[in-house]
Amino acid sequence: MKDSVLEIRDLSLHFETQQGHVHALRRIDLDVPRGEIVGVVGESGSGKSTLALAVMRLVSVNARITSGELLFGGGDLLKLSEDDMRAIRGTRISMVFQDPMTSLNPVRTIGQQMLDIQYRDRTSSGADKREKAALALQRVGLPDAASQLDRYPFQFSGGMRQRIAIAMSLLQKPELLIADEITTALDVTLEAQMLHLLRELRTDITGSILFISHNLGAIAEICDRVVVLYAGEVVEAGPVDDIFNRPQHPYTQALIACDPARIETATRELPVISGDVPNLHAIPAACIFSPRCPSVFERCRTERPPNVEVSAAHLARCHLLQDARA
Amino acid sequence: MLVYAIQRIGLSILILITSMVMLFTALRMIPGDPATIMLGSRATAAMRARITEQLGLDDPVLVQLGTFFGRILQGNLGTDMWSQRPVSQMVLENLPYTLVLIGVGLGWAALIGIPLGCYSAIRRNSLIDRLTGVISVGTISIPSFVVAIYMILLFAIILGWLPVIGAGDVGDRGDQALHLIMPGFALGLGWVGYLSRIVRASMLEVMGDNHIRTARAFGLPEFRIIKSYALRIAILPTITLLAVAIGGLLSSAVFVEAIFARPGIGKLIVDAANMRNFPVVQGGVLTTVALFALTMPVADLLVAWLDPRVRATL
Amino acid sequence: MGLMGLILVLIVVFCGIFGPWITPFDPYKINVPDKFQAPSLHHIMGTDNLGRDVFSRVIAGSRIALSVGVSTIAIALVLGLTLGLIAGYGPRWLDNLLLLIFDSIYSFPTVILGLTVVTLLGASVATLMFVVIVIQTPAYARLTRTATLSLKNSEYIEAIESLGASKARIIGVHLLPNVVGPLLIIASMDIPSVVALEAGLTYLGMGIPPPAPSWGRILQEGFGLIRVAPWIVVAGGIPLIITTLGFTFLGESLRDNLDPRLRRVV
Numbered sequence: 001m002k003d004s005v006l007e008i009r010d011l012s013l014h015f016e017t018q019q020g021h022v023h024a025l026r027r028i029d030l031d032v033p034r035g036e037i038v039g040v041v042g043e044s045g046s047g048k049s050t051l052a053l054a055v056m057r058l059v060s061v062n063a064r065i066t067s068g069e070l071l072f073g074g075g076d077l078l079k080l081s082e083d084d085m086r087a088i089r090g091t092r093i094s095m096v097f098q099d100p101m102t103s104l105n106p107v108r109t110i111g112q113q114m115l116d117i118q119y120r121d122r123t124s125s126g127a128d129k130r131e132k133a134a135l136a137l138q139r140v141g142l143p144d145a146a147s148q149l150d151r152y153p154f155q156f157s158g159g160m161r162q163r164i165a166i167a168m169s170l171l172q173k174p175e176l177l178i179a180d181e182i183t184t185a186l187d188v189t190l191e192a193q194m195l196h197l198l199r200e201l202r203t204d205i206t207g208s209i210l211f212i213s214h215n216l217g218a219i220a221e222i223c224d225r226v227v228v229l230y231a232g233e234v235v236e237a238g239p240v241d242d243i244f245n246r247p248q249h250p251y252t253q254a255l256i257a258c259d260p261a262r263i264e265t266a267t268r269e270l271p272v273i274s275g276d277v278p279n280l281h282a283i284p285a286a287c288i289f290s291p292r293c294p295s296v297f298e299r300c301r302t303e304r305p306p307n308v309e310v311s312a313a314h315l316a317r318c319h320l321l322q323d324a325r326a
Numbered sequence: 327m328l329v330y331a332i333q334r335i336g337l338s339i340l341i342l343i344t345s346m347v348m349l350f351t352a353l354r355m356i357p358g359d360p361a362t363i364m365l366g367s368r369a370t371a372a373m374r375a376r377i378t379e380q381l382g383l384d385d386p387v388l389v390q391l392g393t394f395f396g397r398i399l400q401g402n403l404g405t406d407m408w409s410q411r412p413v414s415q416m417v418l419e420n421l422p423y424t425l426v427l428i429g430v431g432l433g434w435a436a437l438i439g440i441p442l443g444c445y446s447a448i449r450r451n452s453l454i455d456r457l458t459g460v461i462s463v464g465t466i467s468i469p470s471f472v473v474a475i476y477m478i479l480l481f482a483i484i485l486g487w488l489p490v491i492g493a494g495d496v497g498d499r500g501d502q503a504l505h506l507i508m509p510g511f512a513l514g515l516g517w518v519g520y521l522s523r524i525v526r527a528s529m530l531e532v533m534g535d536n537h538i539r540t541a542r543a544f545g546l547p548e549f550r551i552i553k554s555y556a557l558r559i560a561i562l563p564t565i566t567l568l569a570v571a572i573g574g575l576l577s578s579a580v581f582v583e584a585i586f587a588r589p590g591i592g593k594l595i596v597d598a599a600n601m602r603n604f605p606v607v608q609g610g611v612l613t614t615v616a617l618f619a620l621t622m623p624v625a626d627l628l629v630a631w632l633d634p635r636v637r638a639t640l
Numbered sequence: 641m642g643l644m645g646l647i648l649v650l651i652v653v654f655c656g657i658f659g660p661w662i663t664p665f666d667p668y669k670i671n672v673p674d675k676f677q678a679p680s681l682h683h684i685m686g687t688d689n690l691g692r693d694v695f696s697r698v699i700a701g702s703r704i705a706l707s708v709g710v711s712t713i714a715i716a717l718v719l720g721l722t723l724g725l726i727a728g729y730g731p732r733w734l735d736n737l738l739l740l741i742f743d744s745i746y747s748f749p750t751v752i753l754g755l756t757v758v759t760l761l762g763a764s765v766a767t768l769m770f771v772v773i774v775i776q777t778p779a780y781a782r783l784t785r786t787a788t789l790s791l792k793n794s795e796y797i798e799a800i801e802s803l804g805a806s807k808a809r810i811i812g813v814h815l816l817p818n819v820v821g822p823l824l825i826i827a828s829m830d831i832p833s834v835v836a837l838e839a840g841l842t843y844l845g846m847g848i849p850p851p852a853p854s855w856g857r858i859l860q861e862g863f864g865l866i867r868v869a870p871w872i873v874v875a876g877g878i879p880l881i882i883t884t885l886g887f888t889f890l891g892e893s894l895r896d897n898l899d900p901r902l903r904r905v906v
Contacts, residue, residue, distance in 0.1 A: 058542055089545030097543070102536040105555055107634055116554070117544045152634045168544070344744040349756070356760055363760060467888035469836040471843060472877045475863060479870055576749035581840055585863070596844055599755040607759045611752055619747045 004071075005175050005208045006032040006055065006093075011068030013054055022280045024050045026232045026288075028068070029307070032176060037202070037209040039223035039240070041216060041255070045277050047232040048212045049098075052180045055210070056095055057085050073175070090117055094169035098181040100161035104153040110137075110164055111149030117171055136167040140197060159190040163197065175207040183218055191215075195222050216259045220244055225313075228252050231278050231288050238314030248308075248316040250293045287319065295320060330630060334623035342619045343395075349608065350394055354387065364604035365407055373407040377605070380405065403609035408601070413609035416594060421613065424590035428579055430506050431513030439518040440564075443525025444552060447533060455526075462519030471581040474512035478585070481508060491587045509582045517575070524567050528560035535559075562629050569625030573618050642893025648886025652879070655699045656706040665693035667700040667853050676869050685875040688858075689865055694875045697853035702879060704854045709834045712769050713827050716776035721823070723777065724784025725815075728792060735785070742778035750775055750837060758846040768847050772834050779830075780823060787819045829891035832884035839880055855879050 008030040015022040024047050032038045042048050053059045055070060057077060070077035073092065077085065089095075097103045105113055114133035121129065130149060137145035140163040153161055162182060169177055179198070183191040198209065199222055213219055219226055219240070226243040228236040228251065236249040247253045254273045275292035278284075287293070290300040299319050308321040356363055361374040361383055377383070383390070397404070403413040446455040482490040488508050532538065533556055541551045580592030587593070591610050598606035630636045655662070664684075671691035679686040685694035727738040745753070754771040761767045841847035842856030843863075850857060855876050862872030 056543055058539065086545045086547070089543055091545065095543040097536065097540060099536060103540045105537045105541065107558055107632075108554070116541075116546060116550070119546065119550070154635055165540075341740065341743045341747055344740050345747055348741070348744055352757075353760060463888055463892055464885055467832050467884040468881055469840060469884065471840055472859070472880050475859060475873055476877060479866060479873060483866055483870065573746070573749040577751035580749070580751045580755070581844075584844055595752060595755050599759045600845055602759055602762075604759050607756055611748070611756050614749055614752055615747050618749060 003034045004031045005034045006030075006210070007069075007071040008051075008055070009069040009071065011051075011054065011070065012066045013050065013059070014064055014066060015060070016062045016064060020281050023283050024063075024232050024280060025054065026283065028232075028234055030227055030234060030237070032208050032210055033225070034175075035208055036224040037198075037211055037222055038225045038227060039219035040210065040212045040227045040229055041214060041219050042229035043214055043255075043277065045231070046229040048214075048229055049180055051229070052095065052178050052210070052212055055178060056089060056093060058089075087120075090169075090174075091120070091172040092174050093176045093178065094172070094174040095178040095180060096162070096165045096169050096182050099185050100158045100165060101185070103165060104161060106153055109150050109152055110156075114149070114168055114171060117168060132171065133167075136171050137164065139170075139201070140164070140167045142167070159186055159193065162186065162190075162194060166194075166197065166201070170201065173207070176210060177207060178210045178212070180212045181214070183213065183215065191218065198222055216244075216256065217261050228255070232280060233288050234317070235289065236314075236316040238310070238316075242311065242314045248310050248314070248321055249289075249318050250295050250320070251289050252316070254294070287317075331623070331627055334626050335620075338619045338623045342616055345615050345619070346395070346398070346612065347391070349611065350391060353604070354390075365602065377407055398612070403612065404605040406603065406606050408603060413606055416606060417591065417609050417613050420590050420594045420610075423588060424579055424583065424592060427506070427509055427513060427582065427588065427590060428575055430510035431579075431582075432517060432575065433514075434510060435514035435517035435521055439521030440525050442518070443522035444529055444557060446522060446526040447529035448552065450530070458519075458522055462523050465519040466516045466523075468516070469581075470512055470516055470578040471585055473515055474508070474582055474585045477508050477512055492589070505586075505588070509586045509588055512585075513575070513578055513582050516578070517571075520571065521564070521568070524564050525560060528563050529556055532556045532560045558632075562633055565625050565629055565632075569621045572621045576614050576618060642890060642897070645886050645889025645891075645893060648882050649890050652702055652883050652886060653706065655702040657703075659699050659703045663693075663696035663699050665696040667692060667696040668851055669693075678869075679871050686869065686871040688861060688869065688872050694858065694872055697858055698855070698875055698879050701853045701855045701858060702883075704848065704852060705835045705838060705879075705883060708765070708769065708772070708838050708848075709831045712772040713776060713830055713834060715769075716773045717780055717823060717827055719773065720777045720780025720782075721784050721819070724781040724819075725788055727781065727785040728788025738781070738785075742781060745774060745778050751840060754837065754841050755844075755846060758841070763846050763849055765848055768838060768841060771841070772837060775837075776830060776834070779826070783823060783826065784819050787822075788815060791815050791818065825891065825895055828887065828894070832887040835883050835887075836880065 008028055011025055011028040011030075012023070013025040015024055028051065030038075030040075030051075040048050040051065050059065050063075054063075054065065055077070057080075059065075065078060068078070072088075077088070080088070104110075108116075111130060111133060114136070115126065115129050118124070118129045118132065124132070130146075133149060134145040137148055142148055142160065142163060148156075153164075156164065162185075166182070183194050186194060195218055198211075202209075211219065211223055223240050226238065226240050227234055228243070228249065230251050236243065236247065236252045243252060244256060247256055251273075258271045258273060260270060273292055278288060278291065284290075284301075285304060286302050287296075287300040287305050290296050293300065297319070303319070305317045305319045307315045307317050309315055310321060353363065359374075361378045364377060365373055385393075401414055403417060405411070406413055406416060409416075442458055446452075446458050449455055478490055481488045489505055490508075492505060538551060538555060541555050546555075576592075579590065580596060582588070583590040583592035584596045591614055595607055595610040595614075598604075598610065669692060671687070673691060675687055675689050675691040677683055677687040683693050683695065685698060688694055688697075723738060727735045748756070753775060754768075757771045757774070758767055761770070838847055839854065839856035839859065842854045843860045845860065847856055848854045858876035859873060859880075862869070862874075862876050866873055
């Protein structure tokens with residue numbers, strides 16, 4: 001396998017609430033190969049954002065990581081002290097968030113915020129840092145970059161703010177960029193622009209991108225690999241072509257089948273996956289998708305399916321596959 | 327921004343004018359001879375005659391109102407019948423002392439209260455947070471004059487460390503500072519709690535905002551996040567709430583000045599009230615009301631200046 | 641915290657109600673030979689310059705404090721409620737006028753307003769009550785007005801009106817229940833400040849005239865005698881602290897527990 005910039009091994013996380021433990025992530029395995037864009041797809045509540053925050057170790061105070069490793073740069077992020085982790089944030093791993101309207105500080109100018117990010121650089125002058133910031137803004141397509149530095153976030157539209165956020169995250173040339181649903185709050189045209197931008201920037205950054213989204217179209221467009229998340233578990237992972245053309249897990253198949261963009265014949269009713277996302281308080285020992293799976297059988301309800309290697313670099317967690325092989 | 331400033335100040339002036347009219351009407355609505363009411367029963371006939379003549383108390387009401395406002399605009403707050411001195415002069419003599427007292431009281435309250443509020447917000451539910459919470463409620467509710475009296479008992483009478491009466495010798499800064507310790511402390515005590523509570527509440531709200539999460543995601547040091555990001559935003563509602571509370575501060579100042587026999591507007595009003603000397607009371611009251619009425623727009627303008635979002639909409 | 645508040649409040653209320661029966665001595669009885677006695681088992685809080693038992697005076701004072709506090713706030717509540725309803729429901733100009741008057745009253749620092757009125761009307765119980773009512777009413781009126789306005793414009797009310805509900809019914813059945821809750825909570829939190837105001841004004845000589853044993857009076861007399869009989873001042877302060885702390889703690893925990901939504905209103 002290619003050299004990975006980030007390896008998530010067996011990560012489990014739960015939230016402690018008044019109603020008990022919410023097991024948001026369970027035994028997640030995920031690889032981000034160097035230089036590739038890995039998409040994480042799943043519906044709301046699948047744990048995508050929690051996963052992103054967990055990598056940055058920015059989860060809320062009631063979250064507990066009970067097992068697993070986050071292998072990055074030769075070490076385990078989970079074992080780092082807070083200071084060491086802080087040194088990595090914004091420099092080696094950066095994150096862009098979902099909501100551009102509230103993600104930027106409203107009372108500081110763009111320039112001030114971009115200079116703040118460069119605070120560790122004690123050798124460059126203020127002017128140099130501004131130069132760097134202006135260049136970054138230019139790179140993401142903001143016209144007249146230098147004068148934009150003195151404006152406040154509220155003076156920009158949502159799309160531009162997201163570009164600014166991307167520029168900010170790339171300032172320090174991180175090895176890994178986590179994009180958490182960055183196009184969800186934007187309309188379709190803006191989304192297309194954003195994806196185009198990301199593809200362009202790919203040649204700039206030597207690093208990798210962890211692209212989180214529930215939009216299959218976006219994932220298909222820019223990702224090299226796809227990881228499918230359902231209710232806190234990875235159910236399938238593989239190259240983008242494989243996932244979209246030869247999905248193996250019933251959930252992935254259903255997801256793709258239900259994508260409105262893929263419906264070829266006119267129909268009155270959109271296909272849905274019946275049932276609801278499971279309650280994460282009580283995790284059954286069985287396959288997490290079994291209550292809603294159209295191909296469910298006895299074993300699914302009692303035993304957690306193993307990760308089956310369907311082909312090179314393509315894994316799916318389903319009893320059906322194993323039986324087929326056997 | 328200019329228009330906004332004019333609007334805010336204009337509104338305050340309107341309120342000020344209404345207050346003055348109310349004051350004016352109140353006096354004249356009371357049954358009895360205005361001169362006697364204003365000066366009390368100890369006034370001599372000569373005094374009463376003089377004030378009747380000076381204020382034109384025999385003139386029709388609207389004329390009186392006119393002269394009333396006319397005089398105030400000229401800075402003439404009337405004459406004290408007992409000492410024959412212009413009230414405005416008495417006010418000007420005493421005002422600085424009150425301002426200094428308020429400054430000291432609020433100053434130390436802010437110095438301790440704001441960081442305490444920040445800390446409580448960051449380390450929520452810690453021992454300090456809960457302790458501060460309970461003590462805040464306590465100090466806010468206990469009347470300041472009780473605090474002042476107990477302090478005098480402890481520090482002046484029993485221990486003999488600090489002086490009780492007055493403001494200290496003029497020109498001797500050290501002596502004056504000494505005389506400020508107890509009054510300033512008594513005045514500010516309730517406000518430490520109040521400030522820490524509103525700072526805590528504002529901070530908690532801000533800290534939950536998304537942009538704080540972004541700042542963390544960029545690895546910014548916690549101290550800077552608190553100072554330049556969170557506090558900078560949380561301070562805005564704090565300023566507004568403080569301005570509203572200045573009225574309470576002025577009230578407490580009255581007590582503190584009276585108890586410590588400190589010169590000041592408060593003491594001026596209290597002494598005059600005890601003697602039923604209305605012209606002086608009126609002068610002092612008008613001054614405090616004007617002070618209070620102007621703090622609000624000043625605070626609003628300060629907030630507008632600090633918050634670029636508000637600045638942009640003006 | 642709330643529990644402690646409740647206990648303190650109950651103590652004060654108990655003294656207030658049963659005062660005359662539990663005072664060991666007659667609070668008014670002058671007994672000059674017994675003057676300036678330090679606290680002892682006989683006189684728990686000592687005696688003052690006229691030989692009166694301080695402890696009895698303190699207990700009697702609770703009656704004054706509570707009756708003034710509760711009655712004035714009750715009157716201010718009713719007045720504020722009415723004015724607020726008028727302001728909210730009435731014509732726009734009336735609303736603006738009332739608001740202007742309320743804001744003007746607000747712009748007088750509490751004590752200073754009190755002093756002004758007392759200068760004009762002389763010190764008496766009636767004057768004191770008048771001052772408190774004037775000071776408290778605007779706050780309650782404002783709250784009622786805000787609630788009225790927001791309700792008046794809500795679609796819910798439009799719907800009911802179109803079904804023929806009369807204004808009186810709307811006010812009675814829909815508006816009042818929403819307003820009464822927050823109002824009562826604010827009002828109960830105001831009791832300590834009213835008690836403090838009464839004590840303060842009396843301390844300055846402007847409130848309830850002697851020989852009524854208002855706590856402010858006890859403090860005033862005690863302050864003059866502070867070097868000779870310091871226990872008087874201590875005695876005068878304690879009930880004030882108990883009352884203010886008690887009601888505030890109680891009010892705070894009540895507010896915290898009752899409805900988190902109220903915290904925004906209150």
